[in-house]
Amino acid sequence: MALWLPLLSLLGLIPGAAPAPAKLRDAGAQGWGPPPPALLGPARFALEMYNRGRAAGTRAVLGAVRGRVRRAGRGKLYSLEATLEEPPCNDPMVCQLPVSRKTLLCSFEILDELGKHMLLRRDCGPVDTKVTGAGIPKDAGIAWSDFTQSSVLTPSLSHLYPEDRNETSVLPLLSKDPLPHDFSVKMASVFKNFLVTYNRTYATKEEARWRLSVFISNMMRAQKIQALDQGTALYGVTKFSDLTEEEFRTIYLNPYLREDTGKKMRQARPVDNPAPPEWDWRNKGAVTSVKNQGMCGSCWAFSVIGNVEGQWYLNRGNLLSLSEQELLDCDKMDKACMGGLPSNAYSAIKNLGGLETEDDYSYRGYMQACNFSADKAKVYINDSVELSQNEQKLAAWLAKKGPISVAINAFGMQFYRHGISRPLRPLCSPWLIDHAVLIVGYGNRSDIPFWAIKNSWGTDWGEEGYYYLHRGSGACGVNTMASSAVVD
Template sequence: MVAAGCSLIPWIALSALLGSVVCEDPNQPLGSPVQLGESEPGVKKILEFTEERYNLGSNAMHRRKISRFISVTRQMLKGIRYTIKVEVSNTQCKKSSMVRSCDFYPESHKLETELCMFEVWDVTLQGNLTLLKQNCQPKVIARTEEFINVDIEFGNDTFEFMRLVLEFKHFLKKFNKVYSSREETERRVVIFYENLKTAETLQSLDQGSAEYGVTKFSDLTVEEFQTMYLNPLLNQWTLHSPMKPAAPAQRPAPDSWDWREHGAVSSVKNQGMCGSCWAFSVTGNIEGQWFLKNGKLLSLSEQELVDCDTVDQACRGGLPSNAYEAIEKLGGLETETDYTYTGHKQSCSFVNRKVAAYINSSVELSKDEKEIAAWLAENGPVSVALNAFAMQFYKKGVSHPLKIFCNPWMIDHAVLMVGYGESKGIPFWAIKNSWGEDYGEGGYYYLYRGSNACGINKMASSAVIH
């Protein structure tokens, strides 16, 4: 007989191993994973089977046992697939011993615990159990407890859970991340998992040679990343005032050029959690212009612009065109040493006698990438802006996202273009970013050249020094 209220699945009439009819929630879609408790019928047998198979496949001298039950899910397919999450620890019993009960090591320093995930296939009508997958890793002691039970949908590949644990542990350690509470940790791991999937989508669809993955921004939502690090004013085109056009380059662009090799680029800086990229883009351009006119590379102050540019909005964004005008009105820029960066707006403390570099005017470059390359090679690094969506997860290589990820009209980040060239036949722009040297390739982002990718051609500009 079938228990009342149960739907009989044609290819699973009963569960011989469970000793009862398998009855799934009729509201659940067919094949959906169902969470089981440790005491439910049949679960003990499945756990004993996984423990036995673990020991058969282990080279360890001592037997290991399940020391902590985490979860079991059952999925009804053409048979039953169980997914088991447990902790397994070593005991004091040698495998060769025939004792029925084995105690764990009482000394914590001798207790070796692994976090394991098993997949077991149960073809009930044949009475066979088969171990499909086993994945065990040392327990993440410091952090696992805080997010081990976070409710994340892993789809059919439940071994995603183990990958998440390992990736998140490495992320916390590498970037020294600490959260204020268990709730915040749980929220961040969910965001981290979603960002892993986004990075994988970017990777699968990228048209260049870029590698995307875990970065120091991987625990931020898109909205948080935009608020903390990007510049919303750049895509508000009604705010853009016309600039004087630059005279075209006198010579064609060479095959490649890099101003880092000619001493015109200072070290990579870090804007912190402040949308001041516009200031870094402009000061980087002026540093290069000053070097070309005077033979001296200075590190100029972005904080002066954050504090003293009354047209732009400090950490809430700004426009390079406004910044050039502000510098002209102020009389120039102090050095980074004299006017140190703090990453937040404060009262203007500009001192005219400390001016280290000045500009006379500014110009807007052509929107043709070949002409931008020729102008850059002839005249120095260029202030540019782009859509930075793909940059959140960029690690290395030449990035060439699809337009759907990188709308050229949704520009939100200002950077410094310092050169161009080819890598394994892929043309690129070399872009100095302002998110520290632990971003991208030593602080640099490489973007595909030749298709106006991410709007890189729309806001190229430069200061002019006579």
């Protein structure tokens, strides 16, 4: 971990981080041309990571390479610049860059430790508009005079900028220099599209300007997360893009999970059968539609309720949408919108005597007086169990027993759009879990194993409300707090 801290600090992805170094200087760098033998292995690895998950016919090929190498702890750190030739592609679900941009200039940071390569940074852009570095200026150098009140608050001209819908996938990483004027204008149009897409309005011009500055900083952060992701996920504009990191964590996440001071559950008996290659309870009728917790840190309730819905269906044959609001109001061990623990929620359901349906006890997104009626309870549970941290055993349990409540570190989820997320472990520590979700299935895409995760931020986030996370690596602590209700 000690080696990672200065590297991540340079990239600005830990609190108090300094700006990343500027673009590689010519001094001491290798000349352009075919990669010298010392750089060939790291360059090929960088190309492999760039092409990972891409369909045949869309993979880039390596051109010229230059770079340098220096010692880093027990290994070597390679700083490379390379040109990549990318064939035309029009499918935004497959291609990370638009069709017209074929020749790219990329900067890579690759750590070689004990013979194993790790991609630390990837920054690619068109050769004619390349801007490198990763620092985020607080003001971002915006020329506020470029944006009138009407253009910021009432973005009625967004239909004039259809090409900007996918622009976030190619936003440059910025140095400490002010944003160039044309980029400022481009970001203004992307922000206008954001306002229209998510029906966002602000009370004053000053607030709109502040939110625009937050939006631009967030896009820079999303691009850093994109460059470091080891999966196929695409990060960019989401409905949370105008919130500061602190606002997002305070409103939507659940730091109470880290304390793990809830009721201790007994260990579940393992499933004897091996896990099938893939499984999805959505196709088998055990999962209700994606719900929305709103501006309330109640993910813990949605995770547990989703699990109970699945358990009831598998044991009673009836899929019911159950009440999260009942837990917010009546679970006195947890903290409603301030957070909670699945283990406490199971205990509360059992002690209350069951759960009402969503129709009978509808969601409000804030704590009220408890209005639970035992006469209206439609579902009950007998117990709850803690599951194995072995992901192969989790998959086997899920395939036989049903969806699983888990807790994860939500790093990067503020900007997640689609694909399989696999953040670097130091960025997404399993010890810093802060969001509860529901695993409903698993499988593989382009030979990359994933967990299919039902989230509670509505269908206008992620892949129609779902998040796909790498399976088998303990990514973001997905295996550290797995549990289920027991329905006999």
